[in-house]
Amino acid sequence: MANSLVANRTYQFMVNMTHRANPYLQASGYLLVKVENARSQKVAVGCVIATMCSRKGEFQYINPNTELALFSSLVNQTGLQNNITWNVYLGMMNSSSDTQNWSLFTEMDDYRDIWFFGANRSHFTATNELFLTYRNIKFWRFEVVYMSMTEKSSSALHFEINQPPKSGICSITPSNGTITTKFTVICKNWTDQDGIKDYSFYAWTTHVEQRVILGSTISSVFELLLPVGSGNASLVNVIVQIRDQLNSVTEANISAVSVVLTRTNIDSFIKAIKISSTVPSKHPLVELLSKNNSVLTGQVITTVSQVLNEMNTEIIRLGIQNIASIFVSPLGSREIPMVSFLYRLYVHEESVHLKIFIAFMEYIYLQSVHTTIER
Incomplete structure (x- = not known):
């Protein structure tokens, strides 16, 4: 095909693949090529998190509920100083040619640092507000342009909105x-x-x-x-x-x-751990942990940790309340022993609570090790 492409035109190349053993298994690939009569640097562009841009033919599939993070770089760095500009295009399907007609998104400057970040940098981000606001737009094109004193290069990615699950x-x-x-x-x-x-x-x-x-x-x-x-x-x-x-x-x-909170279960669980690191097998929480289900174990940890955190918050609240209620004596007067006593009491309660939490996590760990050994 040497010398067969005309400058200033865009060509679409398509390849169809058919499975040799099963002709019903087919796949298609597309590539749009814009021909320019100029020497230019090669620009690579892609998604920062590849798994969030699944490939579908000539398009990348993107979830409208997540932000789009892109990166770009020069394939062959020439040392020239480049100005970088990102452009966004909306795509409408042309049913007669089965291609997209692209229109420049003219409101990009209005949403700079709101929807769009890094419009003049190698890394560019578009928030999900763009896709959620323009729900009727199914196709998007993100183009990056590198321009130096002597050369202009560009590259682009095409995206199709991946509609989320529905109707359930x-x-x-x-x-x-x-x-x-x-x-x-x-x-x-x-x-x-x-x-x-x-x-x-x-x-x-x-x-x-x-x-x-x-x-x-x-x-x-x-x-x-x-x-x-x-x-x-x-x-x-x-x-x-x-x-x-x-x-x-x-x-x-x-x-x-x-x-609702059943404090008797939590209190008996904590008390048993404090005394002997052993809890009766019929205890409701132990029965849940004995299921050898990592998901249930994680939920038990979340629940008990929440209760322990609430207990700790209450200890801090009472400690601050007691200290705040102490009368402050004039400068030079005799120290009130109650201040020191209440502070030591608060520190003691915090220490006990920390030991309870450590004992609980140690119990969970030993249970998981025991389960692994049994298996």
């Missing part, structure tokens, strides 16, 4: 329980053209940004333990993330459930 629901039963109650989450009717990859479960009480992961599974039915709820109703909020095979995610909020 998730529910949880029972609607209330304790920290040793096994709640069951059932997700059904979720569909995605790429197939469902897995389900991840999160819980939070007061602030969603403090949510903790409870586990992940390929099954649409999942048993889990929940941490103690907050407020008078002891409510816990549960979120399920449904992910497809190309890592596009959608979130399903489940009705809040009431989870």
